[in-house]
Amino acid sequence: MYLKDSKIIVIKIGSTLLIDQNKKIRKIWLSEFAKDIRELIKKDKKIIIVSSGAIAMGCKKLNLNKKNLKIDKSQAVASIGQIELMNLFSEIFVKQKINISQILLTLEDTEQRRRSLNAKRTFDNLFQLGFVPIVNENDTTATTEIKYGDNDRLASRVAQISGADSLILLSDVDGLYTQNPKIYKNAKLLKEIKNIDKDIEKIATKSISEHGTGGMKTKIDAAKICQLSGCQMAIANGLLMRPIKKILKDNNCTWFLPKISKLDARKKWIISSISPKGEVVIDDGAKKALSNGKSLLAAGITKVSGKFKKGDHIKVLNKKNFECARGLSSFSSDEILRIMGCHSKEIEKILGYVSKSEVIHKDDMVEI
Numbered sequence: 001m002y003l004k005d006s007k008i009i010v011i012k013i014g015s016t017l018l019i020d021q022n023k024k025i026r027k028i029w030l031s032e033f034a035k036d037i038r039e040l041i042k043k044d045k046k047i048i049i050v051s052s053g054a055i056a057m058g059c060k061k062l063n064l065n066k067k068n069l070k071i072d073k074s075q076a077v078a079s080i081g082q083i084e085l086m087n088l089f090s091e092i093f094v095k096q097k098i099n100i101s102q103i104l105l106t107l108e109d110t111e112q113r114r115r116s117l118n119a120k121r122t123f124d125n126l127f128q129l130g131f132v133p134i135v136n137e138n139d140t141t142a143t144t145e146i147k148y149g150d151n152d153r154l155a156s157r158v159a160q161i162s163g164a165d166s167l168i169l170l171s172d173v174d175g176l177y178t179q180n181p182k183i184y185k186n187a188k189l190l191k192e193i194k195n196i197d198k199d200i201e202k203i204a205t206k207s208i209s210e211h212g213t214g215g216m217k218t219k220i221d222a223a224k225i226c227q228l229s230g231c232q233m234a235i236a237n238g239l240l241m242r243p244i245k246k247i248l249k250d251n252n253c254t255w256f257l258p259k260i261s262k263l264d265a266r267k268k269w270i271i272s273s274i275s276p277k278g279e280v281v282i283d284d285g286a287k288k289a290l291s292n293g294k295s296l297l298a299a300g301i302t303k304v305s306g307k308f309k310k311g312d313h314i315k316v317l318n319k320k321n322f323e324c325a326r327g328l329s330s331f332s333s334d335e336i337l338r339i340m341g342c343h344s345k346e347i348e349k350i351l352g353y354v355s356k357s358e359v360i361h362k363d364d365m366v367e368i
């Protein structure tokens with residue numbers, strides 16, 4: 001599918017792209033990149049940018065060297081640099097009429113299910129409002145043990161949470177090479193990777209630049225997360241002007257292909273929920289419909305138990321009280337109490353507002 005057909009795209013920008021070796025901000029580059037984003041938005045794509053650079057921008061302002069910073073100092077530097085970073089985006093993106101917002105995440109925000117669902121909701125709402133979220137790690141509060149430390153893995157979690165089709169890690173090289181191309185001039189670019197084996201892990205080494213953090217190692221970790229989320233991931237050269245246009249035109253980068261589809265990844269996540277919040281019992285007609293791959297409608301529900309909210313994981317039981325499916329409810333338990341046994345057409349009248357017609361949509365449900 002690659003980029004052309006992706007609806008939700010996460011793009012990660014490394015610090016090296018925003019600040020050059022002489023500590024100069026690469027404004028022209030960012031302006032060109034903003035044009036790329038404008039083009040994608042025009043094609044109705046939803047974009048999330050994950051941008052590094054808080055520490056690099058803070059170091060620039062304070063005239064410090066990133067390599068010698070201790071963790072507590074770097075947290076203060078990040079807090080100073082994050083404003084600089086967002087001011088930079090704001091100044092440049094406004095010229096392309098792109099609305100931006102800021103989201104600062106910690107490891108806990110992406111690893112705890114409820115918090116990650118909240119983050120997903122915020123992304124969805126920002127898309128609806130027509131804003132491009134710009135994400136960074138909340139470096140000011142994250143300490144070593146609870147820190148991503150690199151935005152490559154953070155970006156892959158953001159891609160997973162937002163249900164992205166593609167993640168692009170823009171770096172200072174064309175992609176993953178057989179050896180570090182900054183050291184070995186005859187290294188060869190690998191264009192497509194289906195399986196991340198030991199050989200791939202071995203060639204992905206650290207960065208040699210002052211501002212880069214994880215090198216290829218953390219990009220491979222990110223690729224592994226993407227492969228299991230049904231998201232394709234590219235490492236591409238961001239130093240070029242209009243880097244996204246270049247990918248669309250030449251595709252001269254490294255693509256990591258997902259191991260499962262996005263739908264399967266979602267279903268795997270649904271089935272692996274450890275604590276469903278409630279249950280609904282269904283009649284034989286509804287059971288038959290589920291076995292035929294249909295959604296669960298209110299008409300087939302005979303009982304509801306537990307207290308749950310819209311979007312929560314629930315169990316579906318047959319009339320003998322055996323679990324036959326699991327899914328994400330489109331209604332709260334209180335709402336289901338009022339609409340169960342009713343025809344879908346009646347729901348709006350009963351609840352007094354417009355809502356979905358399925359209690360669990362087939363894409364949000366796994367049969368057991």
Ligand SMILES: Nc1ncnc2c1ncn2[C@@H]1O[C@H](COP(=O)(O)OP(=O)(O)O)[C@@H](O)[C@H]1O
Pocket residue numbers: 013014015016017170171172173175176177178179180181182203204205206207208209211212213214215216
């Ligand atoms: N096998 C490899 N192929 C490409 N780059 C590699 C490889 N091994 C190590 N690298 C290093 O990874 C760097 C990119 O990562 P990094 O500096 O962390 O950038 P970013 O800011 O984009 O995260 C390259 O500049 C290169 O020095």
Ligand SMILES: N[C@@H](CCC(=O)OP(=O)(O)O)C(=O)O
Pocket residue numbers: 013014015016051052053054055056078136137139149150151152211212213214215
């Ligand atoms: N959150 C940090 C980013 C750390 C990071 O991943 O940097 P990079 O390797 O340049 O993408 C910052 O904003 O400085």
